[in-house]
Amino acid sequence: MNKDAILEQLRSSKAEHVSGTELARRLGVSRTAIWKHIRALEADGYGIEAVPSRGYRITSEPDLIRPAELTRLTGKPVRYLQETASTNTAAMELAAQGAEEGTVVVAETQTGGKGRLGRNWLSPRGNLHASVILRPAVPPHHAPLVTLVGAVAVATALRRTPGIPAGIKWPNDILINGKKISGLLTEMSAEADRIRHVVLGIGINCNANLDVLPGDVRGRATSLAVETKGSVDRTAILGVVLAELAAWYRLFLQDRQRVLATWKDLNVTIGSVVAVSGAGETLSGTASGIDDSGRLLLQLPDGSVRTVAAGDVTILNVP
Numbered sequence: 001m002n003k004d005a006i007l008e009q010l011r012s013s014k015a016e017h018v019s020g021t022e023l024a025r026r027l028g029v030s031r032t033a034i035w036k037h038i039r040a041l042e043a044d045g046y047g048i049e050a051v052p053s054r055g056y057r058i059t060s061e062p063d064l065i066r067p068a069e070l071t072r073l074t075g076k077p078v079r080y081l082q083e084t085a086s087t088n089t090a091a092m093e094l095a096a097q098g099a100e101e102g103t104v105v106v107a108e109t110q111t112g113g114k115g116r117l118g119r120n121w122l123s124p125r126g127n128l129h130a131s132v133i134l135r136p137a138v139p140p141h142h143a144p145l146v147t148l149v150g151a152v153a154v155a156t157a158l159r160r161t162p163g164i165p166a167g168i169k170w171p172n173d174i175l176i177n178g179k180k181i182s183g184l185l186t187e188m189s190a191e192a193d194r195i196r197h198v199v200l201g202i203g204i205n206c207n208a209n210l211d212v213l214p215g216d217v218r219g220r221a222t223s224l225a226v227e228t229k230g231s232v233d234r235t236a237i238l239g240v241v242l243a244e245l246a247a248w249y250r251l252f253l254q255d256r257q258r259v260l261a262t263w264k265d266l267n268v269t270i271g272s273v274v275a276v277s278g279a280g281e282t283l284s285g286t287a288s289g290i291d292d293s294g295r296l297l298l299q300l301p302d303g304s305v306r307t308v309a310a311g312d313v314t315i316l317n318v319p
């Protein structure tokens with residue numbers, strides 16, 4: 001028996017108190033053991049009211065991920081860490097050791113969170129940092145499409161929350177009213193003609209204060225707490241993201257055109273005049289579409305079309 005078993009009992013009795021004797025009977029342990037676990041839960045940040053002759057009741061829960069619930073929701077192994085350098089790095093290691101497809105690594109905070117194009121991803125407690133191991137049977141040059149699958153899954157999941165009109169900025173930033181709320185980073189291990197595994201890393205700004213972000217990023221960022229004007233249940237959100245990911249990934253393996261079509265429906269880039277920086281140059285033009293590998297098609301002022309595989313897009317003018 002551990003403290004999670006007591007938590008489950010207290011949660012299921014909601015507003016009702018449960019006596020120490022009753023908890024001890026249900027869980028087959030002594031009242032002293034129950035008391036020790038209650039103290040441990042309080043130390044974890046749970047508010048627990050103890051009323052003599054009635055028992056215990058939960059009054060508040062800390063903002064922590066509930067890994068057991070995620071395992072139940074996804075049916076996949078969940079590796080839950082309080083702190084790690086990067087969930088992507090941890091997931092790449094697990095994948096190399098043969099972890100099952102769909103395994104999720106989630107951490108309350110990252111000390112070396114990785115962003116696209118070699119940037120850092122600041123990862124304070126209160127936000128979501130998760131990585132999923134995938135083993136798609138597609139050629140390595142289709143791996144970038146997995147990131148688009150992730151973007152479709154995250155945008156679709158966030159759009160299920162009222163007042164969150166999430167859109168996708170190429171290739172995989174999730175925006176709300178022009179401000180970034182989530183980013184995705186895919187890493188891959190492959191042979192010449194075969195993907196060994198792909199790790200899809202997802203960062204979502206949830207409850208952490210945006211003030212912790214560096215000044216230049218802060219003005220262009222938002223969070224679910226800001227958008228919903230309250231704190232959000234990160235476990236529930238990650239559960240919906242992972243369910244959407246499972247569904248879109250299955251579809252991607254059968255018919256990637258459907259995923260590309262949905263990516264296009266959700267995107268806020270195509271049709272806009274944009275500046276794309278990357279590989280030492282900045283190009284301006286009209287984002288005219290994406291190709292079958294997920295690369296951006298950029299129509300330059302002279303009418304020619306450039307295909308861009310990686311870069312940063314700034315939207316200059318929405319049609």
Ligand code: BTN
Binds near residue numbers: 089114121131203204
């Ligand atoms: C970006 O927009 O630059 C991509 C950010 C990706 C951040 C996530 S957080 C979970 C996972 N672990 C990492 O180190 N990075 C990704």
